[in-house]
Amino acid sequence: MSRIWKISLLVLALVVSACAQPAATPSPTAAPAAPTAAPAPTATPEARPVTLKVMIVDYVKDKTDKWLENEVVPAFKQRFPNVNVEFIYVNWGTLDETVQGYFAAGEGADILNLGSEYIAEYGDRLAPLNRYLGAEAWPDIQQFIPATLETVTWKGEIRGLPWLVAPRAYMCRTDLLKEAGIERAPRTFKEAIEQARKTTIIEGNALKRAGLVTTGKLDDWQEYIALIWALGGELYKPSGEPAFDSPQARAALQFMYERRRAVYPDETVADLPPATGSRLADGTAVCIWGNLWGAPDVKDPIWERIEFVPGLTDPDNFPNSKPVVQVFTDWLAVAGYSKNVEIAAEFLKFLGTAENLNRYNRDFGSFPPRKDAWTGYVQEARPMMIMADLMAQHGRGFADVRETAKFREILQKQMSAYFTDQQDLDTTLRNIQEEYTQVLREAGRIP
Template structure:
């Protein structure tokens, strides 16, 4: 969520491990999907009621089972059975695709990475939802958009989130830095001051996710957005050769050259970076919300407990823009009990049920009211920062061929940050590759 998906894995990183997380923008559906005609015939609508299955990620806390149990107690004739999908995002997508291709009714409600909506909707593997019954105005707006395809809502937002900046409060204080950086220049200046202190000796400055996988697509997109650019414009045309987009790529390239990002950064995914920060080896770290609870652990597994805080990502000239991640829920077009499936989705994403789920796990949820709930903020102090970050976060491209888009980004950005191509050439080559995918 693939990325670390939200059901026990880091929100964007594992569930996104393969097609994964992100470029920043909104790739017009028409541009990526040609005529937009479905690639396979739709199953006939079946308004039946009865027992259903819920295909989701691993339930590490047991909370999903508990919530399903409450539904089952109230619906004896419409029982829900949980089917746990693979932890790896690529394997999950493959399993869901294979199931849809043979028109199997094994799954009724399916959990989709937010970036898969266009593919599943365009191929008519999932059905439009009755949006008005879900109270759309009460969702985080950016999260709601990830469930749309061609103006219709095909997936109800459940788990959401974006990247945030973790920083060492003790090291900044020792260096006389009074507040977290809002710009890249401020981040580099703060690092330089920290390194001059005894407390900061041996600590690396900054790291995100730069290994050649979905996380790199996310981090590149965030850099482009945070420099005022966009990977695709509203018409679905790639814009990676614009001055702003190249400035975002240049930030990453320069970061490796000048030591802001350590050389080993090209091998980092979510968990490697999280461990480095948690072990006290990073001053600043870009990651998802799941890291907060782990870095706050008081059992000796974290060396930075009580010594860190979070802030929105910095940008070129001011606060930056994160990439939106998350998991949504859809009704399989091949379900024999679609009416029950829609009702169950309405139940599981409702405010009260989300609040109960939120008390047991730290992944950001899709109902806006939870970000202002005093009890939730007390339990998860990062929520105000997450709320602010979600206001400027951008979704990944709405592309039927998203995995190819992400692979192209990974190829050419890797070439740039490893010094195999200059920024101008890498940007031009990526522009050409993305233009081909938008035909």
């Protein structure tokens, strides 16, 4: 997941204290009072004293951390009394420095809490876990949403366990659409541009209502990636070089420009005032693209007037395009330098039961990554079940984004120049292609 999203997720979690079609929906159950028993190990780890170090960044202070320490560890020790678990709590601002220090030293935490895009950065330095977490060793892995497993798989090997999930989709107010003579939320590029133009209200050269709100001024670089995927494009060629010279990359960026101009006819139009709550709820946005943290409370009656759309496509120009729900998955990886890989895998399986993932994500305010954990608070909230089903059907993991920090800087700079008419489309795509190629070359990812 992006750094912006991760910081926003943690802050909001503290505030709230919180791909195949899934099988039959499980019956609602209350969240368990205590963790479930660990599954029987496939091979009993040597009964030597072990201290398993677990670095955690996704936690709600005095809530999920206490659950881990006071409930999870004692329950795990019932099966493995020789194992002590030590938690190391970090924040997103120090995560990269901490993890890089571990790998430089060749020692540190056995289990690492990583963000969605980290597999490309650390995949080769993480322990391969198919022998412990593959379907033959642990059938439960088949309950996990495919998009979440994309995030933790590198070179055919599972490298960790999905931990929490935040899918993104489009959500639109149907009553505000109908006011503008639109019967349903847009599904295609053409419909989205028309909807954005018809539902935007400008008074005194300032937005009073935006037809669409995303991050920034409709210049979200992560949405751009999702739109490329929706058109059937990829970020990289088989050679590993960037693919921003593709028809899909071009069409997606041009669409974003045209849709932005439908909301902001020129650069003199002032933006909406700062939000004090959900823009869908207060009516300053007709549609949003994002996760449920930017939406109304899941129990708000306004959800009866909100329609979900998994993603936008362009069937006129790309007949095979399919909607994409971008799935951000934070996960727990096992470091390749760990001397306790087997017992670390057992701890991941213990944390990864349906009951435990339900409990953790309930307190964190996020989605469990496995389908049979969509019980209790998930099933009781209709918007969460809709989003969960869309994730299962259309999800694609936000993963394998190489040299993410520099890539993000390139996209943000070049997209901004294009959207503000400082340069044309051809120049923008050429700059992205050339600058990102250089970044990948300097990182040793391409010759």
